[in-house]
Amino acid sequence: MVAHIAAGGTTDFAPTVLRLPAHYYTDPAHWAAERQALFEERPLIACLSQDIPLPGDRTVFEVAGHSVLILRDDDGQVRAFRNRCAHRSAQLVRSGDGPRARRGRRVVCPFHGWSYDLSGRLANVPGRAGFDPQTLEHCRLSPVAVAESDGLVFVRLRGDEPLDLAGHLRGFAPVLATLELAEMVPVQTSRLDARTNWKIAIDTYAESYHFGVLHARSIGDAYISDMAAFDDHGAHWILTFAERALADLLGTPEEEWPAARHAGTYFIFPNTVLVAGDIGPSERFVRMFRIFPGETPGEMVCLFSVHIAGLSAEHYHARFGAIDDSKSDVTLEDYDVAEGIWSNLAIDGEKPDLIVGRNEPAVQAFHRAILDVVGLPV
């Protein structure tokens, strides 16, 4: 980054410009293929380990019409099940349920009170005489593929085979391990529903070219626009933006630079952005943004969360205020533009191409990875 500053303001480049036709974002068939191939048939981050630290802790992960119950069993292993009672398919935990429904030795259905143990076996049936034993014998929660690694819990919504996390993350796993997410506890969650395509939203996280213009009044001052270091890890990547303070290092011998800070934007394909930062030598935070397709190509949901290690929630809030990422100026600026892009692409008869510059290598990498998996030509 200092070399980019010393060179007068260069940035990492992709080899060529990429053109994306409007229908790549708007075509319902393409969108449905993405939802299936990327969000149902591949691993997704469902939560962080510290969201369910103890046996009996549970959470609900909802995407593409699926609802998954994730819990930690008596052995400390993470398990995932369809959030569906074996009796008449009621949801066992509702996403709006309070903390009391999110802990305990049993999962109790809110409809007729069937209960399950932490391995998904049927534990108790009120009014058991109404059911014959052979039927009940086959009643248990239906498992969903799940794996936990370095503080992240992944699920895969379709398919019976075990979740192949090593194959999904490949060389990115040791990089993610450096974030020490296993120690990070959640301090904040929120959600934003926007009228745009999920890919348009992710595009806004993947370059700093727009910082000085769109974010002139928010983060534009703190960062040098259009300057970033791009580290390609297959479908995943790291993008590091240039804080203006780095210019102070120009002309200073590298041995005298402060220890490298724990900072950067980490993208875990297909939909998760982790923004990592340090407050002090052992005080760290990660802001997580998970972007999902909504009910149509022009709708999406972003789940925001903040996770910290080495400091208290009070200390974090004292330092950053009660920042809610879903309402920050940067988020509102990005999503306002993203909704406007969608409006333009969705107009009948208009078929503009989107041009992704050589200075936007992470945006290019994101779309090449999608095209690689979904296999549709654009």
Ligand code: FES
């Ligand atoms: S649907 Fe769950 S107990 Fe009836």
Ligand SMILES: [Fe+2]
């Ligand atoms: Fe932005």
